[in-house]
Amino acid sequence: MIWCIVLLVLCSLYLNYTLGLSSGVRFDVPFTYEGDGLEYNLLTKTMIETGWWTENPVVGAPDKLEMYDYAIGNTLDFFVMKIISIFTDNYALVMNSYYILGFFLTALCSLYVFRQLRITYPVAVFGSILFPFLFYHFSRISHFNLTAYYMIPLIVLVILWICNGEPLFLKRGEPGEPVHLAVTQKGVIAAIILLISATHPYYGFFGLLFLVVATLWSASRSDTMIPLLNGIISGMLLAVFAILNRLPSLWYGFQHGTSLAISSRAPFEAEEWGLKLIQLLLPAPGHRIDFLADIARKYTVSRPLVNENVSATLGIIGSIGVVILLGWIFIREWQPIQKKFGGRRELMDQLSLFTISGILIGTIGGFSAIIALVFPVIHSYNRISLYIGFFSILAMLIILQIMYEQFRNKPYFCPVFLVLLLAVLTLGVYDQVPAWSSLTSGSDKEREQEFLDQEIYFTHVEDTMPPGASVFILPDIGGFPHSSPPGTINELDSLKPYLHTHDLKWNYPTMKGRFWDNWQVKVATSEPADLLDHLFFTGFTGLLIDGYGYHDEGEAIIEIYQNLTGIEPVISKDGRYAFFDLTGYMDEKKAGMTSPHFEEEKIAYLTTMKANPELNNPLFGTWVRENLSKTGYPDSPGSSKVSSSITPLITVVTPNGGEIWQPGSTQTLQWNYTGNPGSRVTIDALRSGSILTTIASNYPIGEEGSGAFNLTLPPYTPLGSDYRIRVTSTRYPGCTDTSDAPFAISAG
Incomplete structure (x- = not known):
């Protein structure tokens, strides 16, 4: 119990350090209030006001909103938030509390799994803090369902049980007796874990893929069918639970037909949103150390297909673990390794297998491209990085555990070891979480206001x-x-x-x-x-x-x-909204009609x-x-006066197409603006239509309708003829403009 308290205290301290919770953060204002984050605002408020998230009678008027077409399937997330809502009906407070709770739940689940694998408490606490503080947890804050990944350690435990041939659901009795069903403690725990995991589409699906790998591994090393059958039962349970989780949506689709307009996924998206091995190893974007931040920026500038997969970075400790697991096949038979790792060598074998499998599945052009041909709904395979991150952290814990067991009887080793663990843990969190993740940044203050x-x-x-x-x-x-x-x-x-x-x-x-x-x-x-x-x-x-x-x-x-x-009309403070109270107007229209006539x-x-x-x-x-x-949208509904395009409040002037710039040269980016797009802009460099890097963020928009930025092109800038510049208001992200045509980077 004392180590659970230590874990929770450390988690609280690091949360306060990374998010700035004690620096005036308002929990009654949603941590995310734009884009996809608004979707989870809607779902949470609907769940609190109506009992569940699937129907809302006060939106979608004159009818109601039925969200069965949008089968997000995160039943467990809403169940936990439902419990939180017992204590408050403020939807923002419920959402924010659940986001914070996710760190503690992930830490506790990790601690449980590490202890099941015989990792000593100090080392287990070390890993149980690192995993919930991965960069992924902070970069995906607008997708609350993705930040709730506490089930991943639990399903990894089931996967390892399958690997080790544990008789979860079937076992053989005395010699000569047939195989029979067995209700074991681990089997019950595994069934509960599979039920929990099935409530998350992505993490449950990736867990199913790893279950397949574990089953094949276990079956190939056994002379009986029991490991294979236990693996099949586990996979079937996970699949059945997932179907049950989506049953309301499936039934609605059966009754009303499938909505053809809800965005469907194409197989190529599995590669567009796939994993890149190097992104597991790169520093986090905007790293606290300028040198490391520059490494991440240089890759982003010069490589294609950089998108949400930047969140896959594992930090220095996780990266070392990945490298060890990828190279394990070459060193596992080395005599000193066999001697040091002893009985834990098999666990390292399994972690290496899963890490390699995860990369082969998730990487661009990997097995995900084949899976997507028949099941394109799951497309963001970069999210499998969380599993790889857990495997790599567990590998590092095994190494620390071996060191601890070897030297724990030495004088002063234990206190020195604890101090070093705490120091390395602090450095690990410092490395994994950029300073901009704090909820007290300038953009977060704008969100609150x-x-x-x-x-x-x-x-x-x-x-x-x-x-x-x-x-x-x-x-x-x-x-x-x-x-x-x-x-x-x-x-x-x-x-x-x-x-x-x-x-x-x-x-x-x-x-x-x-x-x-x-x-x-x-x-x-x-x-x-x-x-x-x-x-x-x-x-x-x-x-x-x-x-x-x-x-x-x-x-x-x-x-x-x-x-x-x-x-x-009633005009909002910023002039954005105009509200017309039509009550009297509608009453006047109705006044000339009898009630039967109106009906x-x-x-x-x-x-x-x-x-x-x-x-x-x-x-x-x-x-x-x-x-x-x-x-182009009309000036008013049905108006015959139609603009040829929506006039942007920001217009990129230079470069606007046809320019030829040289690496190492200094160029001036120029733009004009009209109206009031805010005082700051973000400047992005695009290549082939995708963002390569953010040149400047929160940069002054300029004066008297024009702005400029002097850009020195790095000497290593790749040559090409498909570059563009985009300038976007930080206050109103929809206020943006991009170079009309591409410009070139040429050696001369």
Whole structure:
């Protein structure tokens, strides 16, 4: 028990150091409030308010949001957050608490597994801190489901049991007796672990692949069928549990058909988002030591297919473990190795096998490319790096354990060993977690302020409306779960109003490909007067306009609705939102109709809409949105005045195509800006359309509508003719521009 307390205390200290939790971090403001992070804000708030995450009656108006098409499958995550929500109904506090809890759960599960493998407590605590503090845990904060990887140590334990031929579910009795089912303690534990692991699509799937490897390994070394059958039963349990986890989505798809518009995956994505061996060994991006940060940056500049796979880095300690396991096959028979490792040599054999298997599966062009031909849903194979990280840390613990056992009887060895462990552990955390991971950085303060300002605004909007009132949001940003918003609106930004209210209903989000999503596309692209009629017959009494979706920040469309309704909108503090309370306007429209007449008109309207073949075409909304993204979004819904493109608030001037620069030369990057895109920009270098490196982040945008940055090209810059520069507002990431055409890097 004392070592569990030590583990929790150390975990708390390192969390405070890396995240800055005691430096004014607000737990009532979500740690992630943009992009995919908003999706988990929605799911968590839905779970708290409705009991579970699959249906939400206050979004998707005039109907409701049914998320069965989007089978994320993270049942255990929501179950744990459900328990947390017993103590608070603040969804942000629940989410943030679960993110922090993930560190402690991963540490405790790791400690349990290391002790099962006979690693002494001090060494086990060392590894149990390193694993949850991998760079991956911090870089994936916008995907809360990915940061909850505490089941990985547990499934590794089951995999090792399979490798060692443990009779988990079947065993042979006395000689001559047949094989029979056996309820063993390890079998029960394994079944529980497999059930837990099945709740996470990626980690459960990777666990299944390693189970296959372990089963083949064990069966090839046994003269009976028991290891093979135990492995097959384990794999079947994991698969069955995974299917049960997705059963509501499967049943919904059987009843209503599969949504063709929900983003499907193509086999090539397994390579686009695959693992790179070198990325396991590289320093973390933005490393605290400039020299190491420069190494990571140089690779990013000069190599293709660099994306979320940068999160695969394992740090110095994990990298040493990977190198040892990859080279183990060459040194395992060396006499000193056999003598030192003794009975642990077999465990090292297994860890080496799994590490090599993980790399062969996950790496770009590896077995994942073959698996994706028949099962393309799992595409981000770089995430298998967590398993490889655990294997490598365990290998390092075995080496430390051997050192401890050899010298523990020496005078003063134990206290010196403990001090050295603590020092190396601190250096390991320092190495694995960049300083920018702190929740007290400048961008995090901006996130907090944005959330609090919007909390005030939307609370005021809710206070002015009757409970249960429905509000329609303009412009349409592209459905759920993957949106493609116009202007400078960020992906999924239309979720934000719902996150700040409790009694209002909102039209967004709706599931792509379903009837009500198509209806919203039709309404949002209607003439303003027609749009108000649509809202009238479906019970909407509020209209919210997001000015960031229009090149004039919504001035024209706001004026149109002011003239049509005679209502003065409520404008947000930053001028982004304009809210029209249409209650009185709708009452006036209804005043000339008797209740039976209104109900008759309403039924006729809904009947007409539901009979419309366009709205029943699953791809209608997708086609309309794709056409708008190519031809340009109108100044107002249904307006004949259409801009040739969405005028960017930032325009890259130099380089803009055709330039030829030499490595080692100094060049000036220039851009113009209009409106108010914020005071800072991020400058990225692109090659073949992919980000190679971030040249500058949080750089001053400039003065009087123009900005510049002097860039000295490194002498090692690869030659090529497919370079571009992109400049993006740090305040509004949707406000961005890229060189119109590529420029070249040439030797002369």
